Amino acid sequence: MKKPVWLFDLDNTLHNATPHIFPHINRSMREYIERHLGVDEHEATRIRQDYWDRYGATLLGLMRHHGTDPNHFLWETHQFPDLKRMLVFDKPLIQVLRRLPGRKIIFSNAPRHYTEAVLDITGLRGCFDAIYSVENVRFQPKPMLAGFRALLRAERLNPRRCIMIEDTLANLISAKKLGMKTVWVSAGLRQSPFVDLKINSALQLPKRCGRL
Incomplete structure (x- = not known):
């Protein structure tokens, strides 16, 4: 065989990834949505979670509904101050x-x-x-x-x-x-x-x- x-x-x-990395990514995604869609923290959190639930990835919702550049989004939201420690x-x-x-x-x-x-x-x-x-x-x-x-x-x-x-x-x-x-x-x-x-x-x- x-x-x-x-x-x-x-x-x-x-x-x-649960203790350190996912919280950091979620926060980075929320802040990205706040900056690029011009919404407050509460609405950005709702959008992030809604697109995750609907599409399996926040990125897909942002691409489909807001024309977000995927490369820019992924680079901005996956920066870490000390990845090794996390x-x-x-x-x-x-x-x-x-x-x-x-x-x-x-x-x-x-x-x-x-x-x-x-x-x-x-x-x-x-x-x-x-x-x-x-x-x-x-x-x-x-x-x-x-x-x-x-x-x-x-x-x-x-x-x-x-x-x-x-x-x-x-x-x-x-x-x-x-x-x-x-x-x-x-x-x-x-x-x-x-x-x-x-x-x-x-x-x-x-x-x-x-x-x-």
Whole structure:
């Protein structure tokens, strides 16, 4: 049998973005919306969350309804005073990933400059054969099927050989619809028929991936 191809999300899959990074990004997005749409803090927060709920990414709503330049938005909202200090990462994950058979690809909705910075700081870059950020899929982020298909075409992959590892269920649903195996990184109690394997941490992959 051919070895699998592992597609990994980045934030809250390979590192914990909840304590420091996500609050910083959310604040940066809110401030960007305030500046560029001329609204107050309350309205900017509402717009950010509304577009996230409707489209799976605040950026998509801003592009569709306000003509926002995606490159400018992503650059402005992903600047960090001290990214190294903000990262929460388990170093043993490097050895865990190296033990997994087959190719490994990053598939993140984050911009490339941020994705590469996280991989460099954590030492994870050498674990991956390719990096797909939101720019690489023409700003069609997960859970949009078009983004998944762009990656599959570029890498000439059969989705049935692929295993998607994610913390966001909506993105796994898209992966499953395309025929991929799915791994949900979540400590919650919720279950889903679109999930083949649920784990608390990517550190559990070598022991649990046999179920795939």
